[in-house]
Amino acid sequence: MPSSCASDSPPPAGVLYVVATPIGHREDITLRALAVLKSASLVAAEDTRKSGELLRHFGIRARLVSYHEHNERERTPQLVSRLLAGETIALVSNAGTPGISDPGFRLVAAAAAAGVRVVPVPGPSAAIAALCASGLPTDAFVFEGFLPKKPGRRRRRLAALAAETRTVILYESPQRLAARAAELLEALGDRPAVLARELTKVHEEFFRGRLSGLLAELERRGEIKGECTLLIGPPEEEPPAGPGPAVREEIRRGLEAGRDPREVVREAALRHGLPRRELYREAVKLKHNRGEPAQGGSSENP
Numbered sequence: 001m002p003s004s005c006a007s008d009s010p011p012p013a014g015v016l017y018v019v020a021t022p023i024g025h026r027e028d029i030t031l032r033a034l035a036v037l038k039s040a041s042l043v044a045a046e047d048t049r050k051s052g053e054l055l056r057h058f059g060i061r062a063r064l065v066s067y068h069e070h071n072e073r074e075r076t077p078q079l080v081s082r083l084l085a086g087e088t089i090a091l092v093s094n095a096g097t098p099g100i101s102d103p104g105f106r107l108v109a110a111a112a113a114a115g116v117r118v119v120p121v122p123g124p125s126a127a128i129a130a131l132c133a134s135g136l137p138t139d140a141f142v143f144e145g146f147l148p149k150k151p152g153r154r155r156r157r158l159a160a161l162a163a164e165t166r167t168v169i170l171y172e173s174p175q176r177l178a179a180r181a182a183e184l185l186e187a188l189g190d191r192p193a194v195l196a197r198e199l200t201k202v203h204e205e206f207f208r209g210r211l212s213g214l215l216a217e218l219e220r221r222g223e224i225k226g227e228c229t230l231l232i233g234p235p236e237e238e239p240p241a242g243p244g245p246a247v248r249e250e251i252r253r254g255l256e257a258g259r260d261p262r263e264v265v266r267e268a269a270l271r272h273g274l275p276r277r278e279l280y281r282e283a284v285k286l287k288h289n290r291g292e293p294a295q296g297g298s299s300e301n302p
């Protein structure tokens with residue numbers, strides 16, 4: 001068997017690993033991500049300080065180089081040269097999966113075009129974390145990332161989304177959330193909507209309802225903090241007909257817990273985008289069924 005002569009052949013190209021890192025909870029890092037970050041000759045990071053902290057937390061000493069939206073044009077050919085010279089580079093962003101509303105695409109495309117092996121090391125991404133726990137259809141979805149900042153471009157995007165029948169996933173800053181919810185309501189109608197806030201962190205929260213309910217809630221709260229992913233459900237074929245079993249159950253539990261019926265109804269109406277009066281009738285019915293007197297009326301079992 002002829003053996004290859006090392007001096008005649010070009011150095012074996014390195015590998016570019018695209019490594020997902022936690023979006024909050026540090027234990028969401030994968031064992032494989034840790035192994036790759038430990039063995040890479042270089043870690044290309046969106047923010048070397050932030051990634052340095054993460055690596056130190058896991059006891060990893062790595063050589064870090066910055067790779068962000070302001071230097072990716074110059075950095076990309078430099079990193080590709082190092083890959084072609086045989087180095088192994090791990091690409092990470094501040095949180096989640098590189099390239100997903102984060103730097104990465106340019107380097108991956110250039111490395112692949114140069115014949116370098118590109119290997120994904122999958123893990124957290126806010127879009128998928130939010131979607132899988134949203135309760136909205138997951139069989140078909142579209143990731144829109146951040147809507148354009150320029151009003152004209154944003155209006156055109158929103159107009160295109162009005163025809164979208166898949167679940168839409170959006171990233172948005174908390175400061176712009178109420179304004180976006182209002183624009184989405186106007187452009188898409190009162191669709192089911194879920195706000196996933198601070199996923200995997202201490203104050204993780206889901207608001208599940210409709211765009212009108214979400215908007216009312218955001219206006220009620222005033223200031224919203226933390227990282228937010230917004231999901232819009234497909235349009236319904238028919239308008240919702242009265243409170244369904246889930247809404248009735250929510251009201252029943254509230255009443256059983258001894259809460260003020262008006263408060264229970266107010267919250268359920270907001271959450272599900274249903275008229276308060278209809279829900280109040282439901283609350284009265286439920287109270288009657290439990291043999292309790294309705295407010296201002298007599299106990300009467302139907």
Ligand code: SAM
Pocket residue numbers: 023024093095096097098099100101102124125126127170171172173196197198199200201227228229
């Ligand atoms: N590459 C990341 C990923 O894979 O999820 C996304 C980076 S993008 C610059 C950051 C945006 O992702 C935030 O503004 C927010 O919309 C969303 N996001 C990130 N972390 C989140 C979290 N813990 N909970 C909810 N949304 C989050």
